[in-house]
Amino acid sequence: EEPIGTPEQIAELLVGKVLGGKPAGAPEGGKLAVLVNGLGSTKYEELFLLYAPIAQRLRAAGYEIVAPQVGELVTSLDMAGASLTVTWLDEELEQLWTAPAQCPALSVGATIETTPAPRYVAPEDEVADYSGTPQEAQRAGRKVADLIEAVRDVLKDAEAELGRIDAIAGDGDHGTGMVNGSVAAAAAARVAADAGAGAAATLS
Known part of the structure; x- marks a missing residue:
């Protein structure tokens, strides 16, 4: 927890932390998957304001951002705050990161056709x-x-x-x-x- 700062101050803190945790063997520069996540009560406008200086700092460090995600994706009961997650991408991970996906919290690419699951009704003989x-x-x-x-x-x-x-x-x-x-x-x-x-x- 830190006192509330400007988007630039928060971006400086978050980017410094995640780049400081670069995995052993990961290249300097290269491609990154980037996720700026609200924890439940942070407004989307604030998350987008935060993403801009985060992206600026990552690009200045020599990274290419691939398909960034900004929004309330991993939340906890209206908790205040935000998180930054980055993943160093190789060719296989980039293909998986950009693959079509559809679920309540995240949609990527074209809509995937789905068939609703049949509703389960307990038979009467299951009553204890x-x-x-x-x-x-x-x-x-x-x-x-x-x-x-x-x-x-x-x-x-x-x-x-x-x-x-x-x-x-x-x-x-x-x-x-x-x-x-x-x-x-x-x-x-x-x-x-x-x-x-x-x-x-x-x-x-």
């Missing part, structure tokens, strides 16, 4: 039947569901703090991820327990 579970085991299943719901509640209370801790060394989404996972787990466990599942089936 716990009617033969002993009463004692059903009580254990309900206790397991209670415990998972307790974990869910603790994680909800700690969501902001988990995110704050994660943001120091990561991307700040750990609290949200833990809450989403525990909410889904608690809901599934409660459905199973209410249907008469034992402890093992509820955990599963």
Whole structure:
């Protein structure tokens, strides 16, 4: 983390760092794949303003930029900031970097014809039947569901703090991820327990 600077100041910092990490054996000059990425809440206008001095410095260092990508490509829950990624290209990597591709975050070249996957519908015979579970085991299943719901509640209370801790060394989404996972787990466990599942089936 650094104080917010001008695009030129940020470009100087980022380009210096990435060129300083040039892989052993990579040529001075040559071709580069360049990706200027917003982390979630950086506006596209700001990313384009940042790309211009980045490109200027890379070209001044003797590099040719191949098919640059600028945009929100690898994001994390509205996180502020941007990243610069460069890859030294040989002939094979350049061909792969410029090959047609189509996915939600990145489109390169012509549109690729696709066929939507068929919608999966679970057959009725896949619905679990716990009617033969002993009463004692059903009580254990309900206790397991209670415990998972307790974990869910603790994680909800700690969501902001988990995110704050994660943001120091990561991307700040750990609290949200833990809450989403525990909410889904608690809901599934409660459905199973209410249907008469034992402890093992509820955990599963």
